[in-house]
Amino acid sequence: MAKDFLAKLNLQEKNAGTSTGQQTVSGSDNYIQSHSPVDGSFIGSVSQTTREQYEAVLKKSQEAFLVWREIPAPKRGEIVRQYGEELRRYKEPLGQLVSYEMGKSLQEGFGEVQEMIDICDFAVGLSRQLYGLTMHSERPHHRMYEQWHPLGVVGIVSAFNFPVAVWSWNSMLALVCGDVCIWKPSEKVPLCGVACQNIFHKVLKENNVPEGVVSLINGDYKVGEWMTQDTRVPLISATGSTRMGKIVAQTVAGRLGRSLLELGGNNAIIVTPSADVNIVLTGAVFGAVGTCGQRCTSTRRLIVHESLFDEVKTKLAKAYTQLRIGDPLDQHNHVGPLIDKDSVNAYLSSIEQCKAQGGSFIVEGGVLEGKGYESGCYVKPCIAEAKNDMAIVQHETFAPILYLLKYKDLDEAISIQNGVPQGLSSAIMTNDMREAEKYLSTAGSDCGIANVNIGTSGAEIGGAFGGEKETGGGRESGSDAWKAYMRRQTNTINYSKTLPLAQGIKFDL
Numbered sequence: 001m002a003k004d005f006l007a008k009l010n011l012q013e014k015n016a017g018t019s020t021g022q023q024t025v026s027g028s029d030n031y032i033q034s035h036s037p038v039d040g041s042f043i044g045s046v047s048q049t050t051r052e053q054y055e056a057v058l059k060k061s062q063e064a065f066l067v068w069r070e071i072p073a074p075k076r077g078e079i080v081r082q083y084g085e086e087l088r089r090y091k092e093p094l095g096q097l098v099s100y101e102m103g104k105s106l107q108e109g110f111g112e113v114q115e116m117i118d119i120c121d122f123a124v125g126l127s128r129q130l131y132g133l134t135m136h137s138e139r140p141h142h143r144m145y146e147q148w149h150p151l152g153v154v155g156i157v158s159a160f161n162f163p164v165a166v167w168s169w170n171s172m173l174a175l176v177c178g179d180v181c182i183w184k185p186s187e188k189v190p191l192c193g194v195a196c197q198n199i200f201h202k203v204l205k206e207n208n209v210p211e212g213v214v215s216l217i218n219g220d221y222k223v224g225e226w227m228t229q230d231t232r233v234p235l236i237s238a239t240g241s242t243r244m245g246k247i248v249a250q251t252v253a254g255r256l257g258r259s260l261l262e263l264g265g266n267n268a269i270i271v272t273p274s275a276d277v278n279i280v281l282t283g284a285v286f287g288a289v290g291t292c293g294q295r296c297t298s299t300r301r302l303i304v305h306e307s308l309f310d311e312v313k314t315k316l317a318k319a320y321t322q323l324r325i326g327d328p329l330d331q332h333n334h335v336g337p338l339i340d341k342d343s344v345n346a347y348l349s350s351i352e353q354c355k356a357q358g359g360s361f362i363v364e365g366g367v368l369e370g371k372g373y374e375s376g377c378y379v380k381p382c383i384a385e386a387k388n389d390m391a392i393v394q395h396e397t398f399a400p401i402l403y404l405l406k407y408k409d410l411d412e413a414i415s416i417q418n419g420v421p422q423g424l425s426s427a428i429m430t431n432d433m434r435e436a437e438k439y440l441s442t443a444g445s446d447c448g449i450a451n452v453n454i455g456t457s458g459a460e461i462g463g464a465f466g467g468e469k470e471t472g473g474g475r476e477s478g479s480d481a482w483k484a485y486m487r488r489q490t491n492t493i494n495y496s497k498t499l500p501l502a503q504g505i506k507f508d509l
Contacts, residue, residue: 009093037336046218077126079207106329138502156184224238265296277312353392393405
């Protein structure tokens with residue numbers, strides 16, 4: 001089914017008379033087909049990258065790096081600024097494509113493109129702030145300082161749930177740092193990648209910059225493996241499952257490369273007796289059902305003090321009855337579909353495992369059928385009372401399943417929250433300053449993100465994003481995350497007429 005936004009993004013088939021909305025990118029004879037989870041319709045197909053084409057892309061990227069690294073950082077920032085301006089122009093159609101191809105709500109689709117715009121703005125400022133340090137030497141008439149240089153080719157592997165934002169978090173910073181980027185988007189959302197590249201190549205062409213500064217490769221995990229095994233790609237930034245991340249980490253470490261990993265989350269909100277229940281409900285519901293539970297920061301566990309447990313349970317169940325599930329391009333709906341039927345099957349399996357392991361459902365799940373749900377990817381967000389040591393609770397299911405857990409005191413609550421393999425996002429709902437400060441202390445949350453009186457889901461680009469333990473330890477976006485895309489060099493300058501050695505060593509000739 002043709003969509004207007006496909007034409008606006010130049011993703012329509014060039015042959016006259018077609019109305020399929022199909023996009024074919026020149027390359028191999030094998031194609032990845034993209035079907036929307038919204039209505040099951042075929043959107044388009046993208047050529048899978050062959051090994052020969054990968055080699056050509058890598059060569060082009062290496063050549064572009066030799067040019068790009070010599071452009072002053074503020075000038076590189078200016079090109080990123082221009083891309084941000086183009087994204088403002090294309091925000092509506094690109095946001096619609098994100099919503100339609102991935103299945104998240106239209107407002108979330110627009111929000112994701114806004115994140116791209118925001119990181120462009122951040123990167124423009126960063127291009128004038130790639131600071132090093134100066135240090136005092138122990139030797140007279142010597143000066144020491146450190147500076148940062150680009151790494152070269154950065155390989156980016158992104159997941160389906162944020163089909164454009166995560167690429168931009170990495171690439172915009174890498175670009176102002178002087179690197180060039182090769183992107184392998186998820187094969188579940190290939191057209192989003194094509195759209196972003198089309199827009200960027202327009203900017204590069206207008207500035208007479210080699211197109212190899214940003215490149216796109218398409219395919220399954222095997223195409224990603226070419227990059228992770230390639231010594232010519234010094235940094236691999238990979239977003240996805242913990243299972244995938246462990247493979248990437250071992251492969252890249254085996255060649256002494258660098259990896260930046262953003263992996264699974266099993267995020268919890270602790271609700272204390274002093275919490276504002278209205279804030280709890282807003283944070284928990286959006287965190288659990290936003291993007292149909294397919295965010296790495298989605299709220300999986302709600303850890304509630306025993307004195308509030310029944311109240312929160314009742315109000316939460318009532319709030320779930322008000323959720324509108326349907327076409328995410330209809331802004332009246334709160335929840336769209338899961339990405340595909342494999343995800344639906346994983347959701348159903350998790351529900352059965354929860355029941356088998358002793359969980360009881362407060363709000364029942366299930367697959368929706370009938371008009372408007374023909375794709376078979378729409379499911380009911382559900383809530384289960386559970387125990388933290390249940391195997392299914394320890395596991396991250398990428399679906400709208402919320403586990404409700406009870407605790408007696410804050411130490412127990414923190415122990416429950418930290419008692420999972422993942423360590424991405426966390427939150428506490430409290431009006432007690434002592435509780436908040438303890439939660440943020442060394443003895444508190446072990447996650448990379450810890451919030452007070454806001455939920456686990458959603459992050460501003462100004463702060464470094466990432467987590468600990470099986471979340472991978474990587475940091476993207478704001479703060480000093482830019483350092484991951486550069487190499488540090490320490491420089492010592494001797495402006496004397498002698499050569500004194502460090503530590504007072506004597507070496508007379």
